Amino acid sequence: MTSALIDRLRSDLSTANFSVSALTGLWGIDADAALHRNQRVPALRALAGLRARLGHTEPCATLACLFVLGLPVDRADLDAALPALGAAGAEELGLVAAGASVEPDAGNAVRPLLELRPYSFVDAHGAGSWWIASDLGELALGHPLGESHVLGVGGASLTLSGLLMPTSVSSALDLGTGCGIQAMHASRHADRVVATDISARALDFAALNAELNEIGNIEFRRGSLFEPVAGERFDHIISNPPFVITPRVPGIPSYEYRDGGLVGDALVEAVVRGAVGHLTHGGVAQLLGNWEYRTDQDAFDRLAGWLDTPAASALPLDAWIVEREVQSPALYAETWIRDGGTRPGTADFDRLYDAWLDDFGARGVSQVGFGYMLLRRPAADTRAWRRLERQPGGLGHNPGGLGSHLAACLAAHDGQASTDDAHLARARLVVASDVTEERHYWPGQEDPTLMTLHQGSGFGRSISLDTGLAALVGASDGELDVGSIVAALAQLLDVDEHALAAELFPRVRELLDDGFLQHPLG
Ligand SMILES: C[S@@+](CC[C@H](N)C(=O)[O-])C[C@H]1O[C@@H](n2cnc3c(N)ncnc32)[C@H](O)[C@@H]1O
Numbered sequence: 001m002t003s004a005l006i007d008r009l010r011s012d013l014s015t016a017n018f019s020v021s022a023l024t025g026l027w028g029i030d031a032d033a034a035l036h037r038n039q040r041v042p043a044l045r046a047l048a049g050l051r052a053r054l055g056h057t058e059p060c061a062t063l064a065c066l067f068v069l070g071l072p073v074d075r076a077d078l079d080a081a082l083p084a085l086g087a088a089g090a091e092e093l094g095l096v097a098a099g100a101s102v103e104p105d106a107g108n109a110v111r112p113l114l115e116l117r118p119y120s121f122v123d124a125h126g127a128g129s130w131w132i133a134s135d136l137g138e139l140a141l142g143h144p145l146g147e148s149h150v151l152g153v154g155g156a157s158l159t160l161s162g163l164l165m166p167t168s169v170s171s172a173l174d175l176g177t178g179c180g181i182q183a184m185h186a187s188r189h190a191d192r193v194v195a196t197d198i199s200a201r202a203l204d205f206a207a208l209n210a211e212l213n214e215i216g217n218i219e220f221r222r223g224s225l226f227e228p229v230a231g232e233r234f235d236h237i238i239s240n241p242p243f244v245i246t247p248r249v250p251g252i253p254s255y256e257y258r259d260g261g262l263v264g265d266a267l268v269e270a271v272v273r274g275a276v277g278h279l280t281h282g283g284v285a286q287l288l289g290n291w292e293y294r295t296d297q298d299a300f301d302r303l304a305g306w307l308d309t310p311a312a313s314a315l316p317l318d319a320w321i322v323e324r325e326v327q328s329p330a331l332y333a334e335t336w337i338r339d340g341g342t343r344p345g346t347a348d349f350d351r352l353y354d355a356w357l358d359d360f361g362a363r364g365v366s367q368v369g370f371g372y373m374l375l376r377r378p379a380a381d382t383r384a385w386r387r388l389e390r391q392p393g394g395l396g397h398n399p400g401g402l403g404s405h406l407a408a409c410l411a412a413h414d415g416q417a418s419t420d421d422a423h424l425a426r427a428r429l430v431v432a433s434d435v436t437e438e439r440h441y442w443p444g445q446e447d448p449t450l451m452t453l454h455q456g457s458g459f460g461r462s463i464s465l466d467t468g469l470a471a472l473v474g475a476s477d478g479e480l481d482v483g484s485i486v487a488a489l490a491q492l493l494d495v496d497e498h499a500l501a502a503e504l505f506p507r508v509r510e511l512l513d514d515g516f517l518q519h520p521l522g
Contacts, residue, residue, distance in 0.1 A: 004210050008084040013131055016059035016081055020120040023064050024388065026050065040069045065094065067116035070140020072109040083154060085286055109200075112136060115152055124166035124404045125188050130213040133205055134179040138293030141356070149258040150202045153181050160240045160288050161185045164373055165514035169235035173278065174483025175225065175271065180206025182238045190236060193218045194226045199256050226274040233278055237285035243268050244336050245368060246288055252352065253340055262362055265291050272375065273304045276317050279377035287373040293326070295364040300388045307375075307386070315377070316384040323371035323390045329360035332368045353365045374406060385417065396434070396460030405458040408517050416512045421505050425483030429517045430474045434458075434517045437470070458515050468493065468500060469507050478520055482508060
């Protein structure tokens with residue numbers, strides 16, 4: 001019965017063209033931007049103007065008002081907007097309830113019980129669009145979120161989905177699936193996906209979203225952390241875990257969607273430590289996380305500690321961790337207290353602020369880092385690879401997300417790491433197509449004072465070059481091998497060839513790792 005109703009809902013949403021671009025068309029980009037700031041007045045004014053001009057409400061506008069802006073609509077309008085499902089079917093599915101006042105006919109109003117938003121994306125497999133149901137937000141509720149709130153697609157969700165490596169795999173796990181967004185993305189490159197959550201309500205939303213969008217290869221399981229997948233291994237583990245650091249004292253709301261109930265960053269540590277036992281050989285885990293800097297220990301040393309003491313008999317994981325941002329305890333506290341809907345300037349805000357600072361103070365936390373973690377179970381006999389780096393600020397231009405870049409960098413790293421210098425000398429490398437070189441000169445001088453390589457996509461890295469490396473990169477067009485270029489440069493610069501090779505080869509390896517140079521044969 002429910003499936004039949006969901007089929008009707010899908011058909012109605014499609015007929016109404018309930019899409020991201022249609023909504024922007026209805027209310028314009030300024031109203032879109034205002035909605036991102038949690039302000040619906042510009043969108044409401046645009047919808048009212050449209051209704052006045054047309055003399056009726058478009059189906060897409062009715063759906064937007066109800067499910068995106070979170071306001072009641074007239075039952076007759078909803079019947080018109082959902083001709084196959086009808087308002088009665090929407091009630092049966094639990095999307096709306098009768099009631100709430102909408103003028104002039106308050107008795108015939110229906111109000112939303114959840115958010116249902118169109119969502120569009122581009123990934124390595126192309127463009128796509130879905131509808132995503134989640135709990136009503138603060139705007140519709142008119143009060144702070146409940147502790148069991150199920151979040152829709154937020155900023156962190158988009159960050160992680162953009163990072164997902166699109167490599168085809170047979171199995172994927174989405175730990176803490178929430179509304180199911182990462183599992184749905186994973187369903188595009190994994191034959192089967194297991195999506196877990198501690199929240200039954202989240203799993204209901206995720207299952208609805210999968211069915212509504214005709215995604216049939218996700219299995220949903222309830223439980224904490226890795227409990228629901230005990231004894232199982234996956235090629236790709238994905239998690240936007242509830243990483244928000246929260247004081248553990250009475251009177252502090254504990255939001256299931258963002259807070260795993262542990263002290264400090266212990267929840268992220270548990271996911272990292274647990275991953276090793278659930279990855280297949282060569283399997284990759286991609287996570288978001290927060291980590292604490294403590295007065296006595298740099299966060300990267302703590303992260304290295306989590307990685308270096310895996311479960312008995314397991315090899316340590318390869319790890320590439322990119323810290324994108326650090327916040328002071330005060331800024332962190334303000335951010336997450338506001339996120340929970342408590343307004344600054346209130347007694348409650350100050351009480352929570354104190355609790356957060358006490359909690360950080362108890363562990364000597366000086367800063368909190370945020371970033372991306374990519375962990376890989378190495379092939380049996382290789383030494384673990386570690387890359388922990390700080391990359392604050394903007395990224396390059398990555399229309400399909402960073403995932404393809406990460407996959408290419410991993411493959412390039414594996415290629416160069418398994419190649420000795422004698423083999424590397426025979427490689428004919430090329431400069432990646434997104435790389436540009438910038439040179440600065442003192443006026444009147446022939447030689448540049450500064451040379452920098454810029455990467456247009458990926459992490460948008462910039463690195464400075466000395467004369468030798470600049471010449472090597474400039475000559476890397478696939479014609480000459482690295483060894484011949486180094487030999488020619490040694491002659492030109494009148495330096496010892498072996499010494500130059502010893503200086504340049506490690507740099508070449510770094511440029512391969514970062515995607516500035518490529519081996520045309522992979
Ligand atoms: C930040 S949300 C991520 C939701 C979704 N994956 C996304 O990317 O938008 C974290 C999710 O983890 C779930 N969760 C909280 N504690 C958990 C636990 N101990 N084990 C598994 N999931 C948990 C929450 O219910 C929530 O759905």
